[in-house]
Amino acid sequence: MPLLQAKSLSRSFGSTRALADFSFSIEPGEIVALMGANGAGKSTFVKIISGVLAADGGGLTFKGRTYAPATPAEANTAGVVTVHQSTDLVGIPGLSVGDALLLNRFVDRSQPFFVSRARVRREAQAMLRDAGFDLPVDRDFAALSAAERQLVAIARGLANRAELLILDEPTASLSATESRRLYQTLLDLKNRGIAILYISHRTADLEALADRVAVLRGGRLVETFARPVNFDQAIETMIGRPLASARPDARAAGGEPMLELSGARLLPGSDPFDLTVHRGEVLAITGVLGAGKSRLLCAIFGNGVLAGGIMRLGGEAYTPSSPRDAVDAGVFMAGEDRHRSSLMPAGWPGEEIAATISLPHLTRWNPAGLIRPRLEREKAKAAIRRLGIRASGPDASVWTLSGGNQQKVVLARWEAEPGRLLLLDEPFQGVDVGARHDIIAAIRSRDDRATLIATSDPEEAYEVADRVVTMDHHTILHSHRDGNASPVRSRETTQ
Amino acid sequence: MTAQDNTPAAGTPARTGDGIRDILRSGAVFILLAALMIGFSLAEPAFINLNNLMSILQAVSVVAILGVGVTVTLAVGGFDLSIGAVAASSVMAASYAMIVWGLGTAETVALVLALGAVIGLLNALLIVRLKVPDLLATLAMMFLLTGLQLIPTAGRSISPGLILPDGATATGKYDPAFLTIGRSSLFGIVPLPVILMAVVAIALYVLTERTRIGRLLFATGGNELATRLAGGPTDRLKTLAYVISGTLASLGGIVVAARVGRGDVSSGGSLLMDAVAASLIGYAVLGLRRPNVLGTLVGAVFVGVLLNGLTMLNAPYYTQDFVKGAVLVGALALTYGIARKA
Numbered sequence: 032m033p034l035l036q037a038k039s040l041s042r043s044f045g046s047t048r049a050l051a052d053f054s055f056s057i058e059p060g061e062i063v064a065l066m067g068a069n070g071a072g073k074s075t076f077v078k079i080i081s082g083v084l085a086a087d088g089g090g091l092t093f094k095g096r097t098y099a100p101a102t103p104a105e106a107n108t109a110g111v112v113t114v115h116q117s118t119d120l121v122g123i124p125g126l127s128v129g130d131a132l133l134l135n136r137f138v139d140r141s142q143p144f145f146v147s148r149a150r151v152r153r154e155a156q157a158m159l160r161d162a163g164f165d166l167p168v169d170r171d172f173a174a175l176s177a178a179e180r181q182l183v184a185i186a187r188g189l190a191n192r193a194e195l196l197i198l199d200e201p202t203a204s205l206s207a208t209e210s211r212r213l214y215q216t217l218l219d220l221k222n223r224g225i226a227i228l229y230i231s232h233r234t235a236d237l238e239a240l241a242d243r244v245a246v247l248r249g250g251r252l253v254e255t256f257a258r259p260v261n262f263d264q265a266i267e268t269m270i271g272r273p274l275a276s277a278r279p280d281a282r283a284a285g286g287e288p289m290l291e292l293s294g295a296r297l298l299p300g301s302d303p304f305d306l307t308v309h310r311g312e313v314l315a316i317t318g319v320l321g322a323g324k325s326r327l328l329c330a331i332f333g334n335g336v337l338a339g340g341i342m343r344l345g346g347e348a349y350t351p352s353s354p355r356d357a358v359d360a361g362v363f364m365a366g367e368d369r370h371r372s373s374l375m376p377a378g379w380p381g382e383e384i385a386a387t388i389s390l391p392h393l394t395r396w397n398p399a400g401l402i403r404p405r406l407e408r409e410k411a412k413a414a415i416r417r418l419g420i421r422a423s424g425p426d427a428s429v430w431t432l433s434g435g436n437q438q439k440v441v442l443a444r445w446e447a448e449p450g451r452l453l454l455l456d457e458p459f460q461g462v463d464v465g466a467r468h469d470i471i472a473a474i475r476s477r478d479d480r481a482t483l484i485a486t487s488d489p490e491e492a493y494e495v496a497d498r499v500v501t502m503d504h505h506t507i508l509h510s511h512r513d514g515n516a517s518p519v520r521s522r523e524t525t526q
Numbered sequence: 527m528t529a530q531d532n533t534p535a536a537g538t539p540a541r542t543g544d545g546i547r548d549i550l551r552s553g554a555v556f557i558l559l560a561a562l563m564i565g566f567s568l569a570e571p572a573f574i575n576l577n578n579l580m581s582i583l584q585a586v587s588v589v590a591i592l593g594v595g596v597t598v599t600l601a602v603g604g605f606d607l608s609i610g611a612v613a614a615s616s617v618m619a620a621s622y623a624m625i626v627w628g629l630g631t632a633e634t635v636a637l638v639l640a641l642g643a644v645i646g647l648l649n650a651l652l653i654v655r656l657k658v659p660d661l662l663a664t665l666a667m668m669f670l671l672t673g674l675q676l677i678p679t680a681g682r683s684i685s686p687g688l689i690l691p692d693g694a695t696a697t698g699k700y701d702p703a704f705l706t707i708g709r710s711s712l713f714g715i716v717p718l719p720v721i722l723m724a725v726v727a728i729a730l731y732v733l734t735e736r737t738r739i740g741r742l743l744f745a746t747g748g749n750e751l752a753t754r755l756a757g758g759p760t761d762r763l764k765t766l767a768y769v770i771s772g773t774l775a776s777l778g779g780i781v782v783a784a785r786v787g788r789g790d791v792s793s794g795g796s797l798l799m800d801a802v803a804a805s806l807i808g809y810a811v812l813g814l815r816r817p818n819v820l821g822t823l824v825g826a827v828f829v830g831v832l833l834n835g836l837t838m839l840n841a842p843y844y845t846q847d848f849v850k851g852a853v854l855v856g857a858l859a860l861t862y863g864i865a866r867k868a
Contacts, residue, residue: 334755358757366755373755375748378815381741382748390745391756393738400737444756 032095034059034226035080035111035195040089041250042075049075051250053089059194062217062227064237066269067247068463073230075250077197080228081113082106094194107135112188113197114181121184124173129155131172131183135191162186163219178209182216189220196220197228200461202236214239234262235490266464286310288346289481290331290362290452295340297323297330301505303340308452311478315496316507317489323505324485325367328454331483332364333357345451358391361451365441365458367485372456373441377430384432385411385425388444395448414443419469435466442470446477455484459491471495552813554860555821559828566835573838580717586804586830587723588613588778592797593804593822594730595771600805600817601734602767603747604653604660609775610798611671612645616779618675620704621684621789628698635704635780642776645671646769653768654761668798676791684789700787708784719781723823726774731819743767744816796847803850804829807857815861829853 033056040053050072057063067073078084080091082100091098093109100106103113122131132155136142142150155168164182166175175183181201188196198217202210217227217240229240237244237260244256246268254268286309294303301323308314316324329335331342333351342349344360351357357364366372375381381390385407389396396410397403411425418439422432429437438458445453455474459467474482474495486492492499501508550557567574592609599606616638623629623637645667652663680691688696711717734740745753746763754760782793807828808821829850836849 332755354755355757355759364755371749371751373752375745375752379748380744380816386741390741390753390758393741397738400739402736402738402741 033057033092034061034094035098036092037076037080038089038091040076040079040086040091042079042084042087048250050079050086053247053250053252055245055252057195057226057228059226060221060224062221062229062240062242064229064231064241064244065247066231066237066244066265068269068465071247071269072250073247074199076247077113077199077228077230080106080111080195081197082111107188107191110192110194111197112191112193112195113199114184114188114201115199121180121187122172122175124171126172127151127168128166128170128172128175128183129168132158132168132187132190135187158186158190162189164216176209178213181213185216185220189225193225195226195228197230199230201229202231202233210236211239233488233490234266235488238262269464286312286478286481289344290349290483291343292331292337293341293343295327295330295342296338297326297505299338301338304507306500306507308481308483310451310481312498313475313482313484313496315484315486315492315499316502317486317492317499318502322502324487324502325456326505327502328364328456328483328485331357331452332362332454334364361449361480362454363391363445363450363452364454365445365456367456368460369437369441373444374429374437377428382428382430383426384415384420384422384429384440387429387440388414388447391444392448410447411443414440414447418443418473433463433466434461435463435470438462438470439466439473442473446473450480453480453482455482457486458484459486459488467491467494548813554813555807555811555824555828555857559824559831562828562831562835566831566838570835570838573835576715578834578838580711580715580720582830582834583720583723583827584717585834586826587717587719588781589797589800589804589829590723590823590826591726591774591778591781592801593808593826594726594819595774596801597805597808597817597819597822598730598734598743598767599660599771601740601743601747602764603750604764604767605664606649606768606771606775607661607664607798608645608649608667608671609771609778609801610794610796611668611675612642612772612775613779613782613797614794615645615671615675616642616776617783617786617793618679618684618789618791620780620783621700622678624700624704625684625686625688625698625789626678626690626696631701631703631707634701635707638776638780639773642772642774642779643769644772645776646772647765649772650765650768654764679789681791683791705784705787708781708786719785722777722781726777727819727823730770730774734819739763739766747817800826800829800850803854807854810857810861813861825857 036056038054040050041048042050053072053076055076065073065076075084079086080100082103082105085099085101093111098109100109100111106113122128122134129151133142133151136154137146152168159166159168162182162185164186166179166182166186172180172183185196201213214236217229221227227240229236231237241260242258244260244265245252246254246256246265248269254265256265288307289310290306290308292304292306295306296303316327318324326335330337331351333353333356344362349360351360351362354364374387381387385404388411389407393402396406408425414420415422415425420432420436420439420443422436429440432440438460442458453474458470462470471494474484484492484495489499563574572578592613595609596606619641620634620638623634629637649664649667652658652667653660658666679688682688684696686696686699690696707718712721734743742753742758742763743766745756745758746760750760778797779794783789786793804826805817805822807825808818808823809815811818811821811824814821832849832853833846836845837843841849
């Protein structure tokens with residue numbers, strides 16, 4: 032008997048049908064991956080089974096009984112636990128990991144009114160032992176890595192007798208090692224009979240974990256692939272068109288050197304390294320989370336300093352002391368986590384696509400001081416056309432866009448003026464496959480500047496770059512592929 | 527009154543209701559203001575007479591000028607709690623400059639405006655350089671100024687013939703030209719403070735809504751990191767905001783001094799709360815749900831109309847704070863609760 036069964040579920044928002052006649056089932060001890068471009072209906076389905084939304088039509092059964100949770104708490108009690116992409120909300124900075132683990136027990140009054148540290152530690156440790164995780168119970172929650180927060184959320188769900196675990200992009204902010212540790216944990220859980228619904232854009236995850244891959248498109252279940260999954264085919268089904276092959280066109284580093292680092296040290300104690308990025312070249316830096324990729328990009332962007340060594344830009348000494356210096360020198364950067372590093376909050380001035388793009392260029396575009404809305408809108412319209420941004424127009428809020436389209440707007444911001452060096456930190460975070468291809472094509476179409484990309488996903492690195500280098504312990508290890516050596520096709524490496 | 531105006535539209539699920547609802551949401555404060563004015567004029571015909579309307583505007587001009595300053599600091603994601611104290615200190619400083627030092631109008635005005643700007647700079651120093659949270663920094667500055675303004679005169683109010691702490695008698699007096707700032711009217715109709723208020727409001731409206739500086743001020747308040755990473759000088763922008771707010775507060779103080787004609791130690795008591803209330807009521811104006819100069823102006827006028835009308839209808843003076851509080855609660859509920867659901 033399936034653990035969870037959905038029969039012709041449907042749900043509409045206004046005139047858009049987010050889910051239409053959607054049927055699906057998952058067995059105990061099974062890992063099923065949900066694949067679908069943004070807007071395919073994945074999150075709507077997850078919200079329905081986790082009690083956030085109600086379905087318009089169709090029905091659910093859980094363990095053979097009708098299941099229609101009205102709130103997330105009801106879903107939790109029934110044994111359906113969702114671990115969200117953003118794990119900041121799992122605990123509270125300033126409280127310990129133990130407190131975070133016991134958070135819902137404080138709420139449901141199963142804890143006595145007076146809590147002692149010893150009791151919190153004891154119960155939290157018991158929870159971790161049951162889950163099979165090793166976490167420092169007394170540490171401040173704020174000191175945990177993203178991966179560890181993920182584990183706290185999962186442990187809490189398991190202690191709640193979860194039978195169905197829903198993971199939404201759990202590895203989006205994890206390094207390769209951390210991801211592998213999570214895979215092992217999830218496979219252990221599977222062996223204990225827990226069903227896992229796994230949502231991810233990363234084929235490496237799905238390959239390591241999924242027993243089945245269910246592909247959604249336009250609110251329907253289009254096809255289910257059993258193991259071994261042909262991911263090329265799955266992705267083509269998902270985006271509804273054939274995939275262009277990955278990089279057969281890696282370019283030799285022919286242009287003059289744009290950025291040169293020599294004897295650079297990121298930390299006073301780390302090993303020095305040299306790095307050169309040429310005009311017309313896309314260079315990717317991969318490495319685990321905390322390897323120093325972001326620190327390097329920030330130093331180049333003037334948002335931090337090198338502990339040693341010198342930087343040259345276009346052959347001249349380059350020592351930016353602020354992002355402003357860097358922008359003036361033609362060095363642009365789209366930071367990691369676009370919501371934090373690039374976008375204005377919803378409902379605030381500057382949330383429009385046009386204003387998002389114009390923010391760094393306000394002085395150049397409005398020399399008289401008064402904003403010229405028409406110019407801004409024209410530039411935004413051009414970007415919308417060029418990058419294929421799906422939006423109602425230049426005045427649309429970026430918050431009405433999907434993740435992939437938001438990222439295109441951020442890229443458009445830095446392409447709106449000619450630059451010399453573009454720095455992109457994790458540019459494919461939460462971006463669906465279709466948009467990713469558009470973004471890669473846009474990045475690679477420019478040969479008037481150098482591009483330096485930091486990504487913790489080696490696959491992405493090979494997919495976008497002419498050359499890939501690895502960073503570890505705050506230093507560059509070696510070059511994987513130089514100039515015009517035979518291109519490695521991204522998806523071949525994993526099959 | 528809000529509820530009665532809104533219910534029919536809010537209760538209509540039909541699509542045509544959306545347009546009406548939008549208009550109601552963005553225009554709620556204007557509609558209420560019009561309703562109030564019609565109501566008051568029917569109840570008391572003297573209300574609508576031009577002199578009374580001008581006296582309303584004159585009464586709110588200081589609050590509006592200070593409120594615009596608060597609005598600018600709200601735009602950069604800060605908050606200036608020191609404006610009331612800056613205005614009160616400015617009243618004392620202007621009086622001291624003329625009565626004790628015997629300065630003329632121009633010197634006094636320049637000195638007091640500079641004082642406001644310097645206090646703004648000090649606030650910015652605490653907030654931008656020393657990273658003191660804005661509420662705490664400006665609250666501390668408020669305490670400091672409230673005390674500081676008492677020291678030169680040993681706690682006495684300043685009027686001609688003031689006896690100084692060292693026993694000497696001050697010889698200066700208020701410059702008549704200075705008094706015209708608070709007491710004269712253009713063409714005998716529009717009081718000068720009202721013109722000052724209009725100039726400040728228009729200038730700051732243009733600055734915040736139409737210029738790249740304004741865009742950057744709001745950007746700093748919306749997402750400081752993103753603004754810095756886009757090359758925006760966020761520290762300088764925040765400093766600018768506090769300097770503007772300090773300078774406007776001292777301008778407010780000048781208007782008060784020129785109206786009252788003496789340096790009263792208790793002046794400016796309710797200015798801070800009234801100015802903050804005006805800028806928060808402003809969130810509801812046009813349904814913007816964010817600080818905005820036009821809204822602040824309308825918020826200040828709204829409270830002024832209400833108080834004036836109620837006074838004409840013989841409502842006792844001690845109900846004033848209650849009325850202001852009720853308007854603020856209503857406006858915030860409209861901004862955050864009702865408008866969002868609609």
